[in-house]
Amino acid sequence: MTSAKTLKLAAYELLQFAALAVPVLALAERFARLLSDVRGRDDTAYWLAVASSVAYVTSCALLVWVPLKYRILKRRRPKAGRWRPTMLAYLLLCTLPSFAIIIASSQVQVNAGVRLDHFAELPASLVILWLICADLVERLRPCRLLGQSDNADLGFELPGPVLTNLAAVSSISIPNTGDPDTPRRRPELPAGRSAPIASGTLGPPAYPYSSSRAFPGLLSFLGRSDARSEVFVDCFLFWLDTAELVRVAGEPAVFYSAWAYPVLILAFLSSLRAALAPRGPFSSAAGVALQDFPFLVTRVCLLAVFGPVTPVLFPLKNALVSLTFFYFTYMTRMKIFKRHSMF
Template sequence: MASGKLIKLIVFELLEFAAFSVPTLVVMEQFATAYQRTRNASEPTHYWLIVSCSIAYVASVTLLIWVPIKVILHKKRHLYKKIIGWRPVLMMCVVLTTLPSFSFSIAVTEVQKNINGSADLLPDALPDLPVSLVLLSLILVDIIEKIRIYPLRGSEESNEDGHIHTTSLQQIKTVTEQVRQNEVSPASPQGANSIHVSRPLGAVTQRRVPVLVGPQEPSFDSGILRTMSRRDVRAEVFLWSFLLWSDTVEMLRVAGHSAVYKSSWLYPVYIFSFISLLRIIFTPKNPLLNSLGILLQDLPFVFVRLSLIIVLGTITPILGLCKNVLVTLSYVYFNYLTKLRVFSTFEASPF
């Protein structure tokens, strides 16, 4: 009988392969249907030619790229450990599936314009299935790659936040005790020599780290509240994997608006949405991920959303623009401007 690890591996690999191949086939079939309408409907030659080309493309990249890399990752573990900071599986999905799917989604709208002869005769909104399927497949592969290291059975509660909270409290307590001891204990000659009284007062003051006091978090030891307060890393992987791409999903939803896809604004929306998806290639705890999120998503989205609002009106939510602006400004301020002397004074909250 097959072991649980083998069944888990087979299920994950089948799901990843389906997420890798299905979006391209679906989008290409829609392109074939739209292109066939421009030809003689009684002769489906062009339709089957495009469908067969899509099947050949998926089969080629599967046999030449997907399967060999998957085998290497599973067999050559020493090579897999040398891959630091990025994920080959997600890179293959972004380059070989998402990029062709977005390209042919744009081609479908261009073909429909040629069918109707005018952009005014196009439908009021594009179908949501292709874009949702592409993003769902990409998020599915991301979830599988994150949850692969965890067991699917048994309890796996998250102690990361509790460990960080306890460690922070210990550090704050230690710093507080040291400050109080320095204030209470009389100044001895040795202590004066160690502190260097001749040093400016500001130098001594900077060594005292202010205590960070935040709101008290509740803890429940019994009853229904304890059951409701349970946290599991595996469940949070699903939650945050979808929330992470909500901004890109909203931007692609705007692409289905008639005022966008009937004009040339469709191209920058799709291009910058695809650029924002490049972040998924990097590992979840990569130190560069925060800066890449600003450079690849929030900063470009500021200009795209602002331009759309100025030219076409509020077809994209103002809340999305405010989110991009505030995230960009806060990142620049707290990471770079606070290093300058005028912003370098640390102020503890009085509450």
């Protein structure tokens, strides 16, 4: 069992280190070729940019990544916190330099008066894909990859009242006199027992880790589900909006304009949500403040300036998420919305 855990840990660490190094090195090499072409096939500029990227990755790995990983893995029983330092370090060491290289590539071509490479789908396909891999590793760390597991592996915490101090209650028959004014007595509890108390603590998840809602007949296998597979779906959906905005930055009309700055800056700010714990207490507010509302304003401006460079579905999604968040979180607390009605 120890060897299996060691192999799992080694695979996770190698995958995360690859996610840290590959995007920066790939984009830096593409940027080095661009510099070489702009300067008339200058090999010195090419190798200087490549060497700088290798030195940067090596320095970050030795000075920041390895000490951080050693400190985190040294804890035998890490406590579930509200933020993830590994993802924050990854965003600052990999995602931020990657977007900076893309902006630098745009400005080099604009200043030189040439249009040689707009990086096409490279930012969205490479940077976001490795970002998803790093996020998946952090979400799958508590899980077992073989066999079934209990509910505590994923560590999901859903808010809601939980009944505690449950005790058996003796049944008492109350005669129905038909008089509505007749008081009803509460059932008496045995000596030394207390009634169930609804506590506001965070309880276990409302759904099992791996469930099988059996159906009669041959369709019973269709009711099986596992939360580990849902982690993959949830992670890709988490990054879908950011990936679409990064793809817009690769459009030639946007890439060679000043709009490349706010688009990529907002894309990086939205990725900072990954530093928070998934489904944490601040995830909803961070999603609206760092992603949906800024993306809505940016996409409306892009549609007005460049035309249909992004599907209308995404600004509609940002608008609906922002409006529903403010309505159900703040407006429903007002007196006018607290009245009991059919709605």
